[in-house]
Amino acid sequence: MTDEPTTMPNPEPATTAETDSDESTGEAAVPASNGPAIAATDLSHAFGDVRVLDGVSLSVAPGEIVALVGPNGSGKSTLLRFLARVRAPDEGTVAVGSESGRARVGYLPQQPGFRAGFTAADTLEFYAQFVDEDVDVAGVLERVGLADAADRRVDALSGGMTRLLGLGRALVGDPAVVVLDEPASGLDPGMVERLFGIVSALADAGVAVVLSSHNLGPVERTADRVVVLDGGRFVADGDPRAVVESVGATDLQTAFGDLVATEEVTGR
Numbered sequence: 384m385t386d387e388p389t390t391m392p393n394p395e396p397a398t399t400a401e402t403d404s405d406e407s408t409g410e411a412a413v414p415a416s417n418g419p420a421i422a423a424t425d426l427s428h429a430f431g432d433v434r435v436l437d438g439v440s441l442s443v444a445p446g447e448i449v450a451l452v453g454p455n456g457s458g459k460s461t462l463l464r465f466l467a468r469v470r471a472p473d474e475g476t477v478a479v480g481s482e483s484g485r486a487r488v489g490y491l492p493q494q495p496g497f498r499a500g501f502t503a504a505d506t507l508e509f510y511a512q513f514v515d516e517d518v519d520v521a522g523v524l525e526r527v528g529l530a531d532a533a534d535r536r537v538d539a540l541s542g543g544m545t546r547l548l549g550l551g552r553a554l555v556g557d558p559a560v561v562v563l564d565e566p567a568s569g570l571d572p573g574m575v576e577r578l579f580g581i582v583s584a585l586a587d588a589g590v591a592v593v594l595s596s597h598n599l600g601p602v603e604r605t606a607d608r609v610v611v612l613d614g615g616r617f618v619a620d621g622d623p624r625a626v627v628e629s630v631g632a633t634d635l636q637t638a639f640g641d642l643v644a645t646e647e648v649t650g651r
């Protein structure tokens with residue numbers, strides 16, 4: 384199914400299983416001063432017999448870029464849904480806050496969906512009406528590289544363009560935290576660079592960014608911190624250079640293979 388952002392009403396509401404109340408997600412405000420922008424504590428979750436997360440905790444500071452990497456099916460999307468609060472974990476809490484007091488979380492789901500018939504601009508205008516600030520829709524479209532597609536219907540967008548529109552939707556309302564599930568998936572190399580440039584600019588503006596990606600080159604160059612998820616736990620967590628050096632590798636791609644392959648030895 385399609386996930387939708389949590390900060391604004393949804394034109395095609397998700398099921399209740401995907402839109403848990405604040406109470407059920409254990410949401411709480413992080414103390415305003417010098418606290419993390421978002422803090423997840425002791426998250427555990429299973430789908431039936433499959434344990435996807437096993438007591439993971441993650442705090443992200445304002446202006447920090449955290450990249451979540453891991454093999455297919457390792458639980459990245461599940462963790463990001465919990466951070467975005469579109470779903471609640473079996474156990475654990477997610478607290479959102481920031482020094483500025485902004486507490487919204489912008490979310491790009493792995494498979495963003497939009498109301499057919501709307502144009503790209505209509506779509507962002509729709510979401511803009513639910514935030515307090517004035518939203519420069521044309522500016523958001525420009526920022527994500529869709530200025531020329533403003534009047535194109537969403538059902539006529541390519542897969543990559545749909546993802547960029549999802550990124551634009553996540554940015555509406557100037558959120559303090561942005562959670563991006565594989566934002567570079569389906570983008571051509573130029574747009575991948577642009578995407579990671581947008582991420583850097585967000586962080587420079589004080590936004591906490593948590594993203595998942597299989598594009599380990601740009602991740603290594605852009606992220607402040609890389610978290611490797613495998614077997615329900617974090618098997619590495621540190622700045623990219625430290626993660627690479629921790630296994631004596633030369634780059635993140637090589638380190639990733641080593642870390643995931645040796646999970647049972649290095650897991651913590």
Ligand SMILES: Nc1ncnc2c1ncn2[C@@H]1O[C@H](COP(=O)(O)OP(=O)(O)OP(=O)(O)O)[C@@H](O)[C@H]1O
Pocket residue numbers: 430433435453454455456457458459460461462493
């Ligand atoms: N709603 C669900 N019901 C049952 N199982 C689920 C559900 N969502 C995810 N899973 C399972 O949980 C595990 C983790 O899935 P998740 O999508 O979080 O992984 P991922 O790391 O994001 O994978 P990918 O890199 O392929 O996107 C997988 O085994 C998946 O099949």
